Amino acid sequence: MEIIKLDLKRAVKAIREGKVLVCPTDTVYGLICDFNNKKAVERLYKIKKRPKWKLLPVFIKDIKMAKKLAYINKKQEEFLNKVWPGAVTVILKSRKQGTIGLRIPSHKFVLGLAKHRGPLAESSANISGQPASVKIKDVLKQFKYPAPLGRGSLNKIERQPDLVINAGNLPKAKPSKVIDLTIWPPKILRQ
Secondary structure, rough: OOEEOHHHHHHHHHHHEEEEEHOOOOOOOOEEOOOHHHHHHHHHHHOOOOOOOOOOEEEOOOOOHHHHHOOOHHHHHHHHHHHOOOOEEEEEOOOOOEEEEOOOOOOOOHHHHHHHHEEEEEEEEEOOOOOOOOOOHHHHHOOOOOOOOOOOOOOHHHHOOOOEEOOOOOOOOOEEEEEEOOOOOEEEEEE
16 A cells, blocks of 8 residues: 555556545545446455445546436436535436446545546545544554454455555545435435
8 A cells, every 4th residue: 555645647547557546535535446447446345345235436527427427317417517516426327227326526636536537436435334534544544454364364455445645634524415316306315
């Protein structure tokens, strides 16, 4: 697990190579990878210890990219133009199957990543069931594995993100609001 300061060029290269990153966002630190790289997405699930039935939200750069991933009608688009960019994840009908959670972040760095390498699978940078954090020290602590590895366990590299973008402590924030746009009027799923 390599730790660097904000370096967009390096982060873009890591995403292109299929790496999983810890990255600052407009809410909390997040785990991100290339949404279209199946191996990277599987590693993100493994690192986070997230059940596969829990879908990962996706960072996108704009509504045009959103329309490639989800069906969006005129009413939904008007709503999205009011809440994006920002800390609002919306659930829409996926163009592939089921539903998809999309968000245009307002954090300059992660939005830059989405513009260069989007769409990006993402989740808060914590082990499932543990609290999300804006403090880099708390994030690093969750992915540190000082204990010797037992037989048959995942090796250290498989259990840790590849690259940590250390932006110091972020402003106090909560995870994004989640709104279901598959129904009208929209329903808030997480405040």
